[in-house]
Amino acid sequence: MNERATLKINADGHLTIGGADAVDLVKQFGTPLYVFDEAHIRNMMRVYKNTIDSEYNGNGQVLYASKAFSCMAVYAIARQENIGVDVVSGGELYTALKAGFDPQKIYMHGNNKLLSELELAVDSKVGYIVVDSFREADILDELASRRNIKQNVLIRVNPGVEAHTHAFVQTARTDSKFGFSISDGAAEEISLHILSKKNLCLKGYHCHIGSQIFEKQSFALAADKVMDFMAEMKIKLSFTAEVLNIGGGFGIWYNEEDPKLKYADYAEYLKVLIQAVKNKAKEHAIKEPYLVIEPGRSIVGEAGITLYTVGAIKEIQGIKKYVAVDGGMFDNPRYALYQSKYSVLLANRADEKCTEKVTIAGKCCESGDLIAVDAALPKAESGDILAVLSTGAYNYSMASNYNRNLIPAAVLVKEGKSEYIVKPQTYDDIIRNDAVPEYLK
Ligand code: LLP
16 A cells, blocks of 8 residues: 555445545535645655755755645645745735745746736745746846845756656757756856846756656756756856756656655655755765755645546447536646546445446537546446546646636545635626626616
8 A cells, every 4th residue: 555545445435535535525515526635735745845854954945836736725734834835927926925925935937927926026025036038037127126125036947858757858959938048058148147137136047847757867867957057157157056946847646657656756756866966066066056846746636636426428339438527627627638647436436346438528518528538437327426536736726617617616634624725616706707898788
């Protein structure tokens, strides 16, 4: 048994998450419903934090990449766990601040931050802004100057390492809307530009090489390249970078093709990275940088499931069987967007053998609105509860009101007890911002 497992099957044959019976959760909160296990979220935050503490003398910081799942409660958990967060929009920043998050521990990302977002970031005194364009550097310097402050910034660079799940590629020049390429001199140019700004304080560099990565070496390689660049900048520009932020991307289990990692495996990712950083510091005789990581998916992904009620079932003779649920691409667009493969089960009959392969369809008016294809299940009946696993990351945060469906509520389970962390939307919420011009009335 994996010690990270939050899902079990109880004596009634029901799926449990964090000690709560999924059937009871549905009775109490209805479906569709996002459910999160708090212990799982905290444990993952701790693995990363403890590893930086023990292997790197605490000379670094874990940031929860809140784009994976952003709501006030999750920032409150991160705050209690004494880690930082990364935010990528005014909305995420606002939510973190409203949750009482220490702004000094907030890093602000974005390839095209709006003026209003930069103003909010500077005014709320966020710790670091990760600059991603010349224009942004100019605006930020101006904003800081008007407020008579010096804003700490990092530069987003492209080390030419791109990773995808089980492999990584090295490219001379990354074609990306993010960051400045190291290899073509752009990263050096923006460094010079920022160093010339009176009200910006360049602290170091950031990169993010991809997501859902299982290849440990890819993080080490990215660190190697950025550390080489840091050493070069020291010689060329007499600039000593203090911070190295290596981004997020650690992979999680979604389906039988993915490994089920243990806590020790996540610690191992970080150890490999830390070793690379130490080696490079020694090689170049530079100070070991303050090391920042930004895991999102691996903190909340496996902590969450989505519960649905099975509705219409349609068998197309000789072709396939569709099992439709009361959710769909509006609460989980990841199959529609990326053909992501999810594991599903019947939460009220979790101990029964799978006897058929079906396609799980959503309720949106769109053929591509699927949640899973070729999913093995016991013979599903209308009224069964379908659980989709590993939906904690990039589901709620990517949900929409497509077809004016309501975005489901989210509940947090702690030692078997559950509470809302996102309340259900209502139809009044749906029309809240609608306006009808007088002449149409
Ligand atoms: N830091 C930066 C700068 C990022 O861009 C990201 C993710 C992360 C950290 C967190 O990466 P993670 O640890 O979660 O892999 N919507 C896609 C995922 C997009 C990830 C974008 N950036 C999905 O549903 O798979």
